[in-house]
Amino acid sequence: MPQKILAGRAADPQLRGDLVQVKVDQIILSRSPARALAEALGAGMKKTPVEVAVAYDGTCVTDARSLADVAEGAPHSVSPELPTFNVPIARGGIGFPAPVHLERFAAPARLALTDDPRLAPVGGIGMFSLVVSPGQLGQALATGSTWVRPPRSIQIHLSGRVRPFVCARDVALELLRRDIGDIVRRIEAEHHAPVVLEFAGPSARLLSVAERAVLCGIAPQVGAAAAIFVSDEKTEVFLRDQRRSKAHRALVPDPGAPCEEVISVDLAAVDPLLMDETGVVRPVRDLAGKPVGQVVLGGDSGVTLRDMLAAALLLKSKRVPSRLDLLVAPPSRQVLEVLAQSGALVDLAATGARVIEPDRRVVNCELYPPPAGTLSLRTADPAPRVPGAPAFVVASAETLAYAVATGTVGDPRSFKRPVRVTVPRALPTDDVLVLRDKKGDGVTSGKAPALPPTVPWKGPLVLELVEGVPRRAATNGAASKADGASGFAVVLRSLDEVRAVVERSVDLASLRAVVAPFVPSAAVAALASEGIATFEVAAGALDSFKGSKSLELPAPAQWGDKVEAVVGEQKVEMAWLATGAERGWTHAGTVRSPAPAKASKA
16 A cells, blocks of 8 residues: 555656655654754745645643743744745644644545654554654655655454454554564565555454554554555545545555565454553553552543543543542543543543643653652553653553552453443534644744754764763763764664664764664664664674774775774674665765755856
């Protein structure tokens, strides 16, 4: 299916070559909207030519720091000038980007670009979304096209029906338990192409679009570039309920379409599961009886409207235990209104719940972090698990309901009688919190976003070597060195560390190289467009980097598929993962097209 979407938008429908140029339908700005706007303006954008472009303001709880970021035009702030370029702003309070985009903007059989891996759930509607750098987003905003590597597919064949008290979150955790990440890694190593999870089978068509979105949300955790479902009658009904019937397009795989691997999952065999604080998926019974101190119901992924209504019914007439904090984070304003209209919000409030705003800092635990000495249970997907990151348990909404009812972890089937949930068909679809330009009367305030300077590779470089994901203090120290080391390189040992560095690459101004045993192709392209070289070494060879303080790289003219570097006092051969135009981006330090030379005066 992703190949069908790309073929209809590519200059070469056969998708030949390492990189192909394709037309973009939607652009979703979430992590660095101001930086993407600066790149687009630098490329000469007047009005974006893409079908849909939206910027999400994820800051609901404003403070002095967030206001200063807007005033200074910080990369992750939302410039109020965006609507004048045909880019509406989804204002703070409308919800988390993934569920809101699914409801209001996502459309099947389209190609979307975003800078946020947490937008993977939009694949549940049949839209193919790719994560790229802010530089690539800016170029796509200005030109309406981008360069991508043709993907490979893994088919996940779903059969059977889920049993009572088993939610889509449990099925997603079952997929993570199947070690899909190892399969993704093997296919990446063989083809050097991004891998997409395609859901198929008779049961795939039985799932609602919201449930499909929950399953698509696992893609970043396994190293896949995206996940996608078919677009069928369920999709059409979903769009009709959202009053967006005209956006529907059918999308099914062609008969006999090739895929690299097939994984079969019987939904009837899935039990209530959870992901513990170390990232291991286990049956709920393994942690049964452990006390719980915090429950966060909602967030941007892992929960549907049906799940929220079911949790409210299960908790009706119950009270929150004295040592437990129940926080409800409705995924979107639409879900909040439905909960209010149905009375579920009143039931949750009577239970002792606190309703919190859909601030982006909730999902990364900057707000409401897990309390020490007890368990925190949440429905949302975790951020990359790196040393120092807050840890919590991920489980379904019904498992969370049992924890609230008893104060401990337990199997939700202990409720014995499942609740009957009716999801209303008449959904509120008012876009009052979407700020659009009115006849060119755009708001102009704050500082215009500025392009960061490009740092091209020139001659041999000696880079400071940092083990693991760098902290801000380490990056500032590296940036302050005007001579000696010309920036720094990081040595990463896990996929989560790679994901964390890619997400923070905009803030790591002096990062020049990444060394790891596995880097997904999509991450390679995103880093290359920021002028960051990506090298692969065998896991065993990483031991040679221990204790070393520097990485010496030869001049770019000597780089090939293999690059011989000096680590400390020994030579190490590394594989350069960039391909085609990505190598030019790396050496130039940017994805921007070079400015035309000015004609000299006679």
